[in-house]
Amino acid sequence: MSLYELFKSKGPSGFGYGSTAEEVTAGLSLEGKTYLITGCNSGLGFEAMRVLALRGARVVGTARTVEKAKEACDRVKGATVPLACELADPKSVRACVEAVKREGFRLDGIIANAGIMALPKLEQAFGYELQFFTNHIGHFILVTGLLGQLTDTGRVVMLSSAAHTRAPREGIQFDNLSGDKGYSGWTAYGQSKLANLLFAKELARRFAGTRKTANAVHPGVIQTNLGRHMNPVANVVFGLVGPLVLKSVPQGAATEVYAAVHPQAAEISGQYLADCNLASPRADGDDPAMAKALWEKSEAIVAALSSGS
Numbered sequence: 001m002s003l004y005e006l007f008k009s010k011g012p013s014g015f016g017y018g019s020t021a022e023e024v025t026a027g028l029s030l031e032g033k034t035y036l037i038t039g040c041n042s043g044l045g046f047e048a049m050r051v052l053a054l055r056g057a058r059v060v061g062t063a064r065t066v067e068k069a070k071e072a073c074d075r076v077k078g079a080t081v082p083l084a085c086e087l088a089d090p091k092s093v094r095a096c097v098e099a100v101k102r103e104g105f106r107l108d109g110i111i112a113n114a115g116i117m118a119l120p121k122l123e124q125a126f127g128y129e130l131q132f133f134t135n136h137i138g139h140f141i142l143v144t145g146l147l148g149q150l151t152d153t154g155r156v157v158m159l160s161s162a163a164h165t166r167a168p169r170e171g172i173q174f175d176n177l178s179g180d181k182g183y184s185g186w187t188a189y190g191q192s193k194l195a196n197l198l199f200a201k202e203l204a205r206r207f208a209g210t211r212k213t214a215n216a217v218h219p220g221v222i223q224t225n226l227g228r229h230m231n232p233v234a235n236v237v238f239g240l241v242g243p244l245v246l247k248s249v250p251q252g253a254a255t256e257v258y259a260a261v262h263p264q265a266a267e268i269s270g271q272y273l274a275d276c277n278l279a280s281p282r283a284d285g286d287d288p289a290m291a292k293a294l295w296e297k298s299e300a301i302v303a304a305l306s307s308g309s
Ligand SMILES: NC(=O)c1ccc[n+]([C@@H]2O[C@H](COP(=O)([O-])OP(=O)(O)OC[C@H]3O[C@@H](n4cnc5c(N)ncnc54)[C@H](OP(=O)(O)O)[C@@H]3O)[C@@H](O)[C@H]2O)c1
Pocket: 038, 039, 040, 041, 042, 043, 044, 045, 063, 064, 068, 085, 086, 087, 088, 112, 113, 114, 115, 116, 117, 134, 159, 160, 161, 162, 163, 218, 219, 220, 221, 222, 223, 224, 225, 226, 227
C-alpha cells in the first residue's frame, strides 16, 4: 500500500484510489463478452487484459506487432486473440479493423489504452506531431472503424490523463498539429490527452439515444514503461519513491476496467473518470464546439491520409 493511499477514501461508486482491477471486477462474470484493448503488451493494458480474461471475457489484445501481442496474450490465462495495430501507421490500424470484422467479433467494449508520453524532441508521422498522431489519430481511425462492431450496449473507453491540463491554454492547437510552430514534449502529450478526452465527449454525443457509451479516464500516476522518454534522473527518483506515492499497476488498471465492464457504469456516458468515480476535467475538456471541431479535423486528416496511401 502506498502512503498516499492511506489518505484517500472511496468515492460514491464504492471504489477509489486504492481499488485494483481485480477488486472492481470481483464477482462479475464476463463470459460471452468480447473486449478489444490497445497496448496489451505493457503496463496498464496488460493488466486490464489479464483481469478481463480472468473474469471470462474474450480479449482481443493489440500491440504494435502481432509478435508482441501474441507474447502478451500467451502470458494470460483465458481467451485472448492477438492482433497487430501500430497506431502510427494507418495501414496497420485499418488492417486491424478489417481483421476484427473478418472474424465477426461483436465488441462489448473497446479500450483505447495505448499511448506514448513526453517525447523530448519533435517527431512526426505523416507530417503530424507523433503523440497527437499515435494517441489520438491512430485511435480515431481504430474506434470509428469499429463502431459497427459494437454491441447495442458497447462501451468505448479512452485513456486520457490528468496531464490533459498541460495542453496549450487555448486548447487543441489546430494551426500547429505538426509541432513545427513550437514544440514541448509535455504540452504535446497534454494536447494528445485532451484530444482523447474530447473524442470521448463527442462520441458520447453521437451515441445519444442509444445504449452505447463513451467515456475518458485518468488512470492515476503509475510507474510503467510510459516514462521511457523521461529524464533518466526523474526515472530513478520515480523508482525510489514510486512505491510510496504512486499507484501500483493493478490499481492503475482499475478505472479503465471499471468504465468498460462494471454494471454501475452502464449508463455513464460523456464523462471523465478518475479513481473509478466521476471527475472533472479542465473546463475546455467539456467544450462541445472544440470536440466537434477536433472530430471534423480528424476526419479530414484521415480522409487525406486514405487518399494518399
Ligand atoms: N502510467 C501513468 O502514470 C499514466 C497516467 C495517465 C495516463 N496514462 C495513460 O495510460 C495508457 C497506458 O499507459 P501505460 O502507463 O500502461 O504505458 P506503457 O506501459 O508504456 O504502455 C503503453 C502501451 O502503448 C503501446 N504503444 C505505444 N506506441 C504505440 C503505437 N505507435 N502503436 C501501438 N501501440 C503503441 C506500447 O507498446 P510498446 O510496448 O511496443 O511501446 C504499450 O503497449 C496511456 O494511454 C497513457 O497515456 C498513464
